[in-house]
Amino acid sequence: MTVSVILKTLDEEARIGAAIESVLAALDGIGGEVIVADGGSRDGTLAVAAIYPVRIVQLDPATAPSCGLGPQLGFQYSRAPFICLMDGDMLLDPGFLPAALAFLADHPRIAGVTGHVEEMNQTSLEYIRRNRRISPENRTGAIDRMNGGGLYRRDAIEQAGYLSDHNLHGYEEFDLGVRLRVNGWGLHRLDHRFVRHFGHALNAYALLVRRWKSGYLRGIGELLRGALGQPRWRQLVRELPELRLWAGVYALLAAMAALPFAMPSPALGLALDGALFAGIIGLMSLRQRSLSLGFYAVVAWFFHAAALPLGFLQARKAPDAWIESRIVKDTP
Numbered sequence: 001m002t003v004s005v006i007l008k009t010l011d012e013e014a015r016i017g018a019a020i021e022s023v024l025a026a027l028d029g030i031g032g033e034v035i036v037a038d039g040g041s042r043d044g045t046l047a048v049a050a051i052y053p054v055r056i057v058q059l060d061p062a063t064a065p066s067c068g069l070g071p072q073l074g075f076q077y078s079r080a081p082f083i084c085l086m087d088g089d090m091l092l093d094p095g096f097l098p099a100a101l102a103f104l105a106d107h108p109r110i111a112g113v114t115g116h117v118e119e120m121n122q123t124s125l126e127y128i129r130r131n132r133r134i135s136p137e138n139r140t141g142a143i144d145r146m147n148g149g150g151l152y153r154r155d156a157i158e159q160a161g162y163l164s165d166h167n168l169h170g171y172e173e174f175d176l177g178v179r180l181r182v183n184g185w186g187l188h189r190l191d192h193r194f195v196r197h198f199g200h201a202l203n204a205y206a207l208l209v210r211r212w213k214s215g216y217l218r219g220i221g222e223l224l225r226g227a228l229g230q231p232r233w234r235q236l237v238r239e240l241p242e243l244r245l246w247a248g249v250y251a252l253l254a255a256m257a258a259l260p261f262a263m264p265s266p267a268l269g270l271a272l273d274g275a276l277f278a279g280i281i282g283l284m285s286l287r288q289r290s291l292s293l294g295f296y297a298v299v300a301w302f303f304h305a306a307a308l309p310l311g312f313l314q315a316r317k318a319p320d321a322w323i324e325s326r327i328v329k330d331t332p
Contacts, residue, residue, distance in 0.1 A: 001033060002082060002101070003082045003097060003101075004035060004078035004083050005084040005086070006075065006078065006083065006084065006086070007020065007037065007087070008074065008085070009041060009045050009049070009070075010038065010041055012087075012088035012089055013043040013045045015089040016036070016045050017049075019087075019092075020036070020052045020054060022092040023092050025094055027097070030097055030098070032084075035054065035077055036057070037057055037077075039058075039066075039070055039073075040059050040061060041058075045088070054331065055327070056329040057326065057327050058325060058326055066166060066215065067164075067170050067216065069164075069323060071164035072163050072165075073166075073323050073325055075164070081153070082154065083152045083157065083163065084150070084151045085149035086148075087197070090196065091196045093194060093196075096115055096194050097151065099190055100114075101151070103188065104153060109186055110186045111160075111186065111187060112150050112152040114150025114151070114187075115189060115190045115191075115194030116192065117195055117197050118196045119197050119199060120198045140190065140191045141189065142186060144181065145174040145187065146187055148173075149173075149194070149195070157176075160176065160179040160183055161179060161319070164176060166317075166319060166323060167226060167316045167317060169222060170222075171223040172219070175227075178239070179232060208299070212303060217304055217306075217307035218307045218308070220242060220304070221309060221310060222311040223236070224236070224237075224312055225311065225312045226316060226319065245301065246304060246308055249301050249304075255276075256273045259272050259276075260273070277298075281294050281298050
């Protein structure tokens with residue numbers, strides 16, 4: 001057995017069958033296992049997955065799912081020396097695993113290899129914006145995180161402590177990347193497709209609200225809280241440009257709150273607030289070459305900035321503790 005492929009799922013009935021089939025085809029000739037790590041699906045995800053020769057494990061109903069729980073849930077049941085992490089709404093490229101394994105064989109200090117995540121959803125403003133910007137998903141060569149998943153060495157993960165901090169509702173890949181790199185490991189993106197991703201088809205604003213309710217937007221605050229007092233704290237703060245953006249949002253909000261009191265009349269201050277807000281949207285729209293994308297970007301800033309302190313104040317459990325779960329179906 002060479003590779004344990006972990007498929008994270010939560011209500012992926014429509015896509016999990018195709019995802020498993022893509023993985024089984026990619027493992028042909030390589031050898032490995034498929035682990036469906038389910039966060040508590042209420043649709044037919046597990047029934048579809050059970051048709052295939054896979055191991056299915058599910059989170060205990062008393063535990064609320066999070067982005068950090070799924071990877072670690074699958075990892076604690078995995079057995080192979082290499083771990084491939086992906087979502088249940090992805091299709092694995094048939095040539096990725098051979099290319100990634102060959103690269104790891106030639107580069108013993110590289111902990112993980114990924115490729116390009118091809119976003120198939122071109123309707124939501126969130127994914128259009130993501131595809132346009134220069135992001136960790138678009139860079140090749142040495143990278144600081146493997147957003148979307150990829151292939152990891154088990155021994156590197158064990159040296160870093162655990163695969164995924166299950167306290168995190170987001171930024172779990174960046175947390176793992178920092179922990180690996182402070183232990184002397186590197187990460188690499190090949191100029192090769194890793195997966196095709198069929199993301200949420202929700203309206204971008206509905207997706208933003210959903211991420212607020214699920215706790216996803218609290219991820220960066222939880223990340224900061226988990227690193228507090230740890231050797232990786234400085235590196236983490238230095239490498240997160242989002243922190244400077246959220247600091248700017250807090251400064252903007254403070255200025256807007258003060259203007260009605262600082263001006264000769266509250267009405268003038270409110271008018272200046274409106275002009276300032278409109279100007280920022282205008283600048284973002286020019287940068288994004290779209291008024292709708294510019295407005296959405298500014299709204300998203302406020303959501304993320306509001307969620308950060310909530311995540312930072314969230315209580316934590318030991319990140320490497322066993323996750324209560326059950327084996328729904330095992331492989332022979």
